Amino acid sequence: MSNTDEQGGGPAVAGSLAHRVPDLGALELLLAVARLGSLGGAARELGITQPAASSRIRSMERQLGVALVDRSPRGSRLTDAGALVTDWARRIVEAAEAFDVGAQALRDRRDSRLRVAASMTIAEYLLPGWLLALRAQRPDTAVSLHAGNSTVVAERLLSDEADLGFVEGLTVPTGLDSVVIAHDRLIVVTAPGHAWGRRRRPVAADELASTPLILREKGSGTRQVLDAALGGLARPLIELSSTTAVKAAAVSGAGPAVLSELAVGEELAMRRLVRVPVDGVALARDLRAVWPTGHRPTGPARDLLSLTRG
Amino acid sequence: MSNTDEQGGGPAVAGSLAHRVPDLGALELLLAVARLGSLGGAARELGITQPAASSRIRSMERQLGVALVDRSPRGSRLTDAGALVTDWARRIVEAAEAFDVGAQALRDRRDSRLRVAASMTIAEYLLPGWLLALRAQRPDTAVSLHAGNSTVVAERLLSDEADLGFVEGLTVPTGLDSVVIAHDRLIVVTAPGHAWGRRRRPVAADELASTPLILREKGSGTRQVLDAALGGLARPLIELSSTTAVKAAAVSGAGPAVLSELAVGEELAMRRLVRVPVDGVALARDLRAVWPTGHRPTGPARDLLSLTRG
DNA sequence: TGGCGACATAAGCTGGGTTTATGAGCAACA
DNA sequence: TGTTGCTCATAAACCCAGCTTATGTCGCCA
Numbered sequence: 298m299s300n301t302d303e304q305g306g307g308p309a310v311a312g313s314l315a316h317r318v319p320d321l322g323a324l325e326l327l328l329a330v331a332r333l334g335s336l337g338g339a340a341r342e343l344g345i346t347q348p349a350a351s352s353r354i355r356s357m358e359r360q361l362g363v364a365l366v367d368r369s370p371r372g373s374r375l376t377d378a379g380a381l382v383t384d385w386a387r388r389i390v391e392a393a394e395a396f397d398v399g400a401q402a403l404r405d406r407r408d409s410r411l412r413v414a415a416s417m418t419i420a421e422y423l424l425p426g427w428l429l430a431l432r433a434q435r436p437d438t439a440v441s442l443h444a445g446n447s448t449v450v451a452e453r454l455l456s457d458e459a460d461l462g463f464v465e466g467l468t469v470p471t472g473l474d475s476v477v478i479a480h481d482r483l484i485v486v487t488a489p490g491h492a493w494g495r496r497r498r499p500v501a502a503d504e505l506a507s508t509p510l511i512l513r514e515k516g517s518g519t520r521q522v523l524d525a526a527l528g529g530l531a532r533p534l535i536e537l538s539s540t541t542a543v544k545a546a547a548v549s550g551a552g553p554a555v556l557s558e559l560a561v562g563e564e565l566a567m568r569r570l571v572r573v574p575v576d577g578v579a580l581a582r583d584l585r586a587v588w589p590t591g592h593r594p595t596g597p598a599r600d601l602l603s604l605t606r607g
Numbered sequence: 608m609s610n611t612d613e614q615g616g617g618p619a620v621a622g623s624l625a626h627r628v629p630d631l632g633a634l635e636l637l638l639a640v641a642r643l644g645s646l647g648g649a650a651r652e653l654g655i656t657q658p659a660a661s662s663r664i665r666s667m668e669r670q671l672g673v674a675l676v677d678r679s680p681r682g683s684r685l686t687d688a689g690a691l692v693t694d695w696a697r698r699i700v701e702a703a704e705a706f707d708v709g710a711q712a713l714r715d716r717r718d719s720r721l722r723v724a725a726s727m728t729i730a731e732y733l734l735p736g737w738l739l740a741l742r743a744q745r746p747d748t749a750v751s752l753h754a755g756n757s758t759v760v761a762e763r764l765l766s767d768e769a770d771l772g773f774v775e776g777l778t779v780p781t782g783l784d785s786v787v788i789a790h791d792r793l794i795v796v797t798a799p800g801h802a803w804g805r806r807r808r809p810v811a812a813d814e815l816a817s818t819p820l821i822l823r824e825k826g827s828g829t830r831q832v833l834d835a836a837l838g839g840l841a842r843p844l845i846e847l848s849s850t851t852a853v854k855a856a857a858v859s860g861a862g863p864a865v866l867s868e869l870a871v872g873e874e875l876a877m878r879r880l881v882r883v884p885v886d887g888v889a890l891a892r893d894l895r896a897v898w899p900t901g902h903r904p905t906g907p908a909r910d911l912l913s914l915t916r917g
Numbered sequence: 918t919g920g921c922g923a924c925a926t927a928a929g930c931t932g933g934g935t936t937t938a939t940g941a942g943c944a945a946c947a
Numbered sequence: 948t949g950t951t952g953c954t955c956a957t958a959a960a961c962c963c964a965g966c967t968t969a970t971g972t973c974g975c976c977a
Contacts, residue, residue: 313653315632317710318703322625322934336955343623349935351955356933362714370943370954378713381754384731384851385709389702391873393628396695400627403688404672421694426878430799444691479878489740489914541694562876563701566869568736568789568915604799605878632965647923659966661924666964680923680974 319357321393324386326353327365331383335372395425402428402442411440411597414459416466418481418518418540419584420444422559423605424463430604431597438597446518454589461598462587463605465518467525474593475585478605483522483580484558485510485573486565488550499576502527509534511546511554523555526579531555544570555580629667631703634696636663637675641693645682705735712738712752721750721907724769726776728791728828728850729894730754732869733915734773740914741907748907756828764899771908772897773915775828777835784903785895788915793832793890794868795820795883796875798860809886812837819844821856821864833865836889841865854880865890 319327322343329339330350340350358365365379375383402413402424415424420442428440443453451470453459462473469475485500487493493500500508506527513520514536523531534552537543540560547554548569564570586602588594594602629637632653639649640660650660668675675689685693712723712734725734730752738750753763761780763769772783779785795810797803803810810818816837823830824846833841844862847853850870857864858879874880896912898904904912 313632313635314700314703314707315630315635317707318631320625320630321628322623325623325625335953337953345934346936347955348937348957351957353934355956361710363710368955370941372954377754381713381727381730382706382710385702385706385735387851388873389699389706390624392695392699392702393624396692396699397624397627399695400671400673400692403691417691420691422876423878425695426876430879444687489916495916541697559876562872563698566732566736566872566876568733569740606799606805645923655965656967657924658926658968661926663965665925678924680972682923 317360318389319360319386321390323353323357324390326350327357327379327383327386328390330354330366330373331375331379334374336366336368394429398428398432398440399425399442402440405439405441410438411461411601412443412453412459413440413461413463413601414443414445414450414453415463416446416450416518417444418465418557418559419463421540422557422562423479423584427601427604431601434604435597435600438600440597440601450587454587460588461594461601463584464587465582465584467522467582469585469587472590473587474590475587476602476606477583478586478602479584481582481584482558483519483526483555483582484561485553485555485575486547486561486570487553487573488548489568489571490550491553493553493573494571496573499574501576502578505575505578506530507532509552511543511552512536513540513543514538519555519557522580522582627670628699629670629696631700633663633667634700636660637667637689637693637696638700640664640676640683641685641689644684646676646678704739708738708742708750709735709752712750715749715751720748721771721911722753722763722769723750723771723773723911724753724755724760724763725773726756726760726828727754728775728867728869729773731850732867732872733789733894737911737914741911744914745907745910748910750907750911760897764897770898771904771911773894774897775892775894777832777892779895779897782900783897784900785897786912786916787893788896788912789894791892791894792868793829793836793865793892794871795863795865795885796857796871796880797863797883798858799878799881800860801863803863803883804881806883809884812885812887815885815888816840817842819862821853821862822846823850823853824848829865829867832890832892 326339326343329342330336333339333342336350336354337347340347354366361382363378363382364376365382366373367376413424424442431438431440443459447464447466447470450462450464451473454462455472465481485505509532512523512531512533535546537546540556543554543556544561544564548564553573561570565572586605636649636653639652640646643649643652646660646664647657650657664676671692673688673692674686675692676683677686723734734752741748741750753769757774757776757780760772760774761783764772765782775791795815819842822833822841822843845856847856850866853864853866854871854874858874863883871880875882896915
């Protein structure tokens with residue numbers, strides 16, 4: 298139910314975000330200025346001319362209504378406000394980097410050096426970070442990515458359409474060897490304003506089972522784990538068909554939600570959601586790297602694998 | 608030392624991010640299409656015409672080399688790849704929203720309805736989230752933000768230049784009442800590849816004190832807390848003057864770093880950094896809301912305060 | 918079979934960002 | 948005290964991405 302989305306997170310002021318937030322190029326430029334302490338230097342690094350950089354920073358300052366850099370004939374330093382803005386900008390740029398590597402992997406459909414198949418959650422939340430690290434280490438490895446459920450991942454590996462797979466199920470498909478690379482956990486979250494938001498005493502299993510929760514639909518991976526942990530008793534307040542919709546509903550304060558901790562890192566950090574302590578419920582599940590039995594990963598696949606096991 | 612930055616996170620491929628990642632307007636449009644299931648509907652919502660939306664989505668698909676939406680005369684649905692891309696896009700847009708509310712608060716220098724003064728760390732990592740929540744609840748409260756250390760925050764409150772303050776020190780400035788709103792903690796982090804990266808046995812205080820660490824400079828808030836916790840013994844591998852520089856050095860694998868957990872949420876989620884368990888070291892510090900003694904927050908200040916205490 | 922909704926195509930316009938060219942301030946150094 | 952070299956600012960001309968308006972095509976439904 299994504300109208301929750303509109304109610305809570307939609308544009309509150311006329312003129313969409315894009316009109317109030319500088320574009321990526323400008324943000325990158327700002328980061329470069331912060332790092333190098335010079336407009337001209339930043340311009341050089343980004344392959345544009347100094348006047349272009351100067352004008353772009355200026356128009357960004359006009360747009361935000363705040364002076365960002367102190368210009369002097371000896372260079373440019375960030376103002377206090379500029380430092381703050383730069384750090385917020387950095388988060389946008391980092392998200393864009395993750396987007397970039399993900400999209401790049403998605404593009405190179407076939408015949409890439411390293412072909413990865415991964416479950417949705419892993420592809421969505423973890424792979425971009427890993428690929429970023431891989432690219433730092435092996436800049437010219439082209440990676441391709443295919444996302445699907447455990448069955449699809451297994452098929453692609455066994456038909457030699459993928460070199461390495463990642464699954465999050467409770468079981469490992471037959472014909473595949475695997476190694477646990479991380480432990481995901483379902484956690485209970487709620488909006489800070491909600492009654493459970495300030496709760497310190499852990500919620501017990503029976504209390505969780507008897508409370509209406511915002512959940513993924515029956516049959517989804519996370520729902521399976523939760524039902525198993527509670528003994529099939531989870532009681533839905535509402536059932537939604539995507540992680541995002543669940544998050545949106547939770548943020549809007551509709552009630553407590555159960556989600557992978559991978560999915561809510563950002564919301565927890567930003568305090569749009571808070572974690573509710575839970576006791577006596579086994580909500581952990583393993584994330585595994587998988588490959589065809591016998592075919593131990595080599596080359597770039599081995600590198601990626603070792604990155605994930607850090 | 609920010610050249611670490613360049614080595615690890617700099618542009619690996621020619622043509623900066625901005626050329627490979629669609630701009631914010633396009634990403635917002637994509638999210639709207641995903642939500643509404645229609646190009647024309649999304650166009651209407653963003654206040655542009657249908658052909659503009661159509662062309663923009665198309666050019667985004669060209670740019671990424673991936674089909675994002677299945678068009679039909681009955682509407683448009685995301686492809687599998689489109690769903691993945693949309694979720695990555697959402698993270699960029701969310702970061703942009705945080706940027707936006709922060710910048711807006713920074714702009715409205717004076718005479719705003721709610722004037723907030725906050726320490727850097729809080730202003731940087733927590734306030735945007737709070738302001739986002741506040742805006743959802745009270746859309747037309749104009750907020751202004753001033754960032755500075757505890758002393759500055761106290762001054763502004765006492766001279767009636769701010770209605771509500773946030774500090775992270777170990778002590779509360781005199782003349783102010785306060786309430787603890789959250790518990791920050793310094794944590795030890797390292798790149799996944801580092802020796803401590805896969806460590807499960809906690810690091811003890813003496814081992815931490817005898818290991819060279821990537822640290823903020825002496826005198827910084829985090830350094831003070833660390834030195835106090837270790838008894839002034841922290842041994843720097845290198846001292847850097849910003850949280851960002853410390854993170855960059857840690858991500859590049861230079862060694863273990865000590866940072867506020869607020870600062871590394873993203874990196875932990877993306878697995879660019881991993882947390883090292885530590886035992887027997889008191890690295891917690893309180894984050895407090897503060898106001899002039901007697902002047903209990905009222906109106907919007909009270910609302911913001913209650914949001915933060917979720 | 919006409920009407921409606923949704924998407925595609927075409928042509929023309931506009932503006933933000935770019936370049937080149939040039940000016941001006943400050944510092945270090947002979 | 949000039950001279951050199953770094954910085955940033957300004958001005959004018961250009962270019963292209965994205966917008967709008969106008970129109971065409973396809974499929975569904977009454």
